[in-house]
Amino acid sequence: MSPNVALIGLGNMGTPMSRRLVDAGSSVRGYDLVPEARERLRDGGGTPADTAPEAAREATAVILMLPNSDVVDAVADELLEAGAIGEGTLVVDMSSSEPARTRVLAERLADAGVAFADAPVSGGVRGAERGSLTIMLGARDADRERAHALLAPLGRVVDCGDVGAGHAIKALNNLLSATHLWATSEAIEAGRRFGLDPEVMLSVFNGSSGKSGSTENKWPNFILPETFDSGFGLRLMLKDMRIATNLAAQVGMPSRLGEDAVDLWAEAAEGLASDADHTRVAEWIAARASPDGGQGAQVRDE
């Protein structure tokens, strides 16, 4: 039988994910702080609720797709205090959260009889629309099968280990992704100034060892066409990078390149709009490096 699902957080990712769940036969009730997001849920066949507890009350599974651990903890507290989740509910945090805090939250929920899994994703908005996300599942063995059944319509579920494992892998993946994107953007700008065609460079990189998600996806789809509309915010990327370098520090692994990457992205974040897409870093890198000292992204238009 298809589950009753509550989805809290109907942003760039939560909205297309809710549609996939509805299409797979789940009854989806959802909540977001933003009224327009709640209306989008209705358009997609789900039922908006006026509060998170109202969305969760009848649900057997509650999916969280929220900005960060602070918000996840606050929403989980609200659900617990309202008695909207309890014995038998499975809460799945699909946000990119902090693994150490995830483990604390899982224990707090377990005290109330609530099962928990972390299942962050990669694949972006397009992956969410197509149901082709990579889903990194961290769960106790007892909850694994249930989580797989719930998440199957959203993409490929990879068992990563116990609770917190999914969030750890996700953060490490994004540290790599952000580092690749920065390095690729510097290399392409250097080549462009030398007189090389960026499309030719990408074609060569993609057949060579310089290949990455940045050369195969981000540069051709969002940066070269100058649409900068991947749907993944720069500040969310920076949050994930910091989670990864903090994790490395916690386990005593020096992360020198990672720390440098965080500093560079933080500098770009200061120079770009608060809601800038993360692919805007490429434009920022090119502008900052301009011979006249770079006064911002518009320098590139000269």
Ligand code: NAD
């Ligand atoms: P988003 O900012 O578009 O959506 C987050 C939503 O949460 C917003 O609509 C916001 O209004 C809502 N929200 C915030 N506080 C809330 C609260 N207290 N109660 C209810 N709703 C609340 O972000 P997104 O891009 O959808 O990302 C969501 C999560 O997924 C983040 O953790 C992000 O790091 C991760 N992620 C995003 C992408 C991507 O490509 N966008 C890819 C992988 C993972």
